[in-house]
Amino acid sequence: MPVADFEQFPPALQQEFLRLRRNFEAGLPARWQEIHSASSHEKKVFALHRLAGAASSYGCNQIGALAREAEKWLKRADDGRLGPVMDRLAAAMNESVASSMEVSSASAETSQSSNKGEPVCVSNDTERNSAQGVIDGN
Amino acid sequence: MSGLIRVMCIEDDADIRLILDFTLAKLGGYEVLCCDGGQAGLDKIESFRPQLVLLDVMMPGMTGPETLQALRQLPLMKGVPIVFMTAKAMPDEVTDLLQYGATGVIVKPFDPVSLPKDILMYWEHGRASC
Secondary structure (H helix, E strand, C coil): CCHHHHHHCCHHHHHHHHHHHHHHHHCHHHHHHHHHCCCCHHHHHHHHHHHHHHHHHCCCHHHHHHHHHHHHHHHCCCHHHHHHHHHHHHHHHHHHHHHHHHHHHHHHCCCCCCCCCCCCCCCCCHHHHHHHCCCCCC | CCCCCEEEEECCCHHHHHHHHHHHHHHCCCEEEEECCHHHHHHHHHHHCCCEEEEECCCCCCCHHHHHHHHHCCHHHCCCCEEEEECCCCHHHHHHHHCCCCCEEEECCCCCCCHHHHHHHHHHHHHHCC
8 A cells, every 4th residue: 555545544544544654663673673583584584574564554665565575585595685675674664763753753742852854873783773763784 | 234343353463453453443343353363363253253354374373274274163153254364466375275265365465445345245255155
């Protein structure tokens, strides 16, 4: 479902859908960790499969398509094709996380610092990444 | 009025359960029970008495097909449409899934706007098959 199609919902439900979508986007770092900390090939495939299905259901079509492509290359054990796709997936997920943080900050009307206007950082610090909602493409 | 009121969704992914509940309950007006796995669904059949079940295929532990086979053993589930949800969209893959005895297959990603009406088709088909 293209992002714009949420407008097909009755107006009263559009905001609720967007709230659900923001909630999903805020959970993307945890999904990334799930993929990267998977203890087996099968579990990694499953994590990508779940991400693909969930993302597309919320209209995050780019993330859904990239996750599905990554799942395909992972199943075929094609690391050459998998790597670049995972990098693009990380970038797409970072963009969604940043977007959801901007909206949340605006809604809360707080003055606390956020990623608004700043590029999402890439770091090898896994724990800090999880806390700040950033995804490392490595 | 179709008569379809109670829909059970068996789906392991929490985010998908949320969107299913939103689209079927808020948009479709159904009474919805979402379960996070096959066994959880089986445990709730008697108390909820679904008139239609949406069942994810790829789940940890009890898979969709295994859950369907277990559901079909229950007298309460006689004639109740059970519809798979899957990302597998190739015709032969859909045919394989139907051979488990599912009423139909909904391909993911589903359209949240049309899903409430789409399941009515399976509800009517299920009633016609009784």
